Structures are given as C-alpha cells and as structure tokens.
Amino acid sequence: MPNVATWMQAKDEEWFARAFAPHPQVRFSNALQAEVNLAQADGLLLTGGPDIAPEFLHQEVPDPSVLDLDTDRRRDVWEFQAVKHALKRRLPIFAICKGCQLLNVALGGTLHLDIRGHNAPEMKNKDIQPLRTDPAARHRFDHVNSSHHQAIDRLADGCVAEAWSADDDIVEQMRLVDYPFALAVQYHPERGDGRYAPLFADFVAQLGTRQD
DSSP: OOEEEEEOOHHHHHHHHHHTTTOTTOEEEETTTSOOOGGGOSEEEEOOOSOOOGGGOSSOOSOGGGSOTTOOHHHHHHHHHHHHHHHHHTOOEEEETHHHHHHHHHTTOOEESOOSSSOOGGGSSSOOEEEEEOTTOSSOOSEEOOOOSOEESSOOTTEEEEEEETTTOOEEEEEESSSSOEEEESSOGGGSOGGGHHHHHHHHHTGGGOOO
C-alpha cells in the first residue's frame, strides 16, 4: 500500500479524499496530525496553505504587509525538509498551489509576493481562468480554477513552465526536468471535476518507483 507524506489542512481533507477516491490503495501520512517517517514515504504531496514565511524566501520582502499574517513556520520547516528528502530519494512529488510555490523556492526560485486577478470568489471552485499551455505538456487544460495571491516569479534551475495564465502570463504549471516525476500546479485540481483525474492518476502510478 503506497504511503504519501503530506501536510494537509483539515478543511482540505474532504477535497483530497474525493480526488484520490479512485485510488483506495493510497495511504496518507499527514504531518499536521502526527509525526511522519519520511523514510517510509513512497511520494510527497504538497498542498495549499498560507504564504511561505519570509525567512525561507530567496529574496527581499520590501512590503511585509502583502504577506499573510498566519504563516506557519512549523509547516514550512517540515515541507522544506520533506522536499529535500524526496529529491534525494527521487520520490514522486505532486505540488498544488502553495505547494507549487514552495517547491520552486526549495529548488532556488523566487516568487511574486502579491498579484491581482487570481483570487476572486467566483474563481475558487469554477474553471474560468484561461490558460495557454505548452503543446509538449502531458496535462493540458483550457481553463482552471484559481485561488492565490502569490505565484512563481523566477523559475528554479532545472524546472520548466508548462502552462501560463492567458491573461497575465503567471506560471500555472511547471515540472522538474531530468527527474522521474515532479509536477507542480498553481490551480486546485482537488476542487475540480473529473477532468483533473489524470493528474492524480499520473502521480499515483509513480508511487511504486521509489529508489532507496
């Protein structure tokens, strides 16, 4: 039974339970609830959440007032350590929203600390944000949902962008090249309909391929 390490907020559990329902063999170890033995993990799921605490960023923060007030340093410490561990073992990584930003920062990239037009209430659960997508991308969507005020600025070395907002070119999907599986999306496929199912299926299919 594959074991996925994650840090998941209680409010997101229902969404991810639905998204992974077609894969009942997957078991989650949630670091928010209990200590996780990363040595026993088969994959890493980085989920949405508050802004990354400024101390972890590779950039200056000219205006701290644009950041969330409820940053979670304990979570950030765990997630950055988990990414380092996963990369060392070449575990599959699936990163969503904050997770996308955190993976980019963990690899040396930077963020837009505050953007407009990506977190209107009607965008949270409705696929109304248009994308333009690299034809070479394995997963392509014309429209996605959107709920974030930060985003990737400078891509980390070794990463390539696969999709951008058609309105302002904000990176909405990226992957780590020369790596078995590390996909990051800025949108929220767990909140969407069945058309996002291939993202989760692709991640699950890689879970038995860890290298120790």
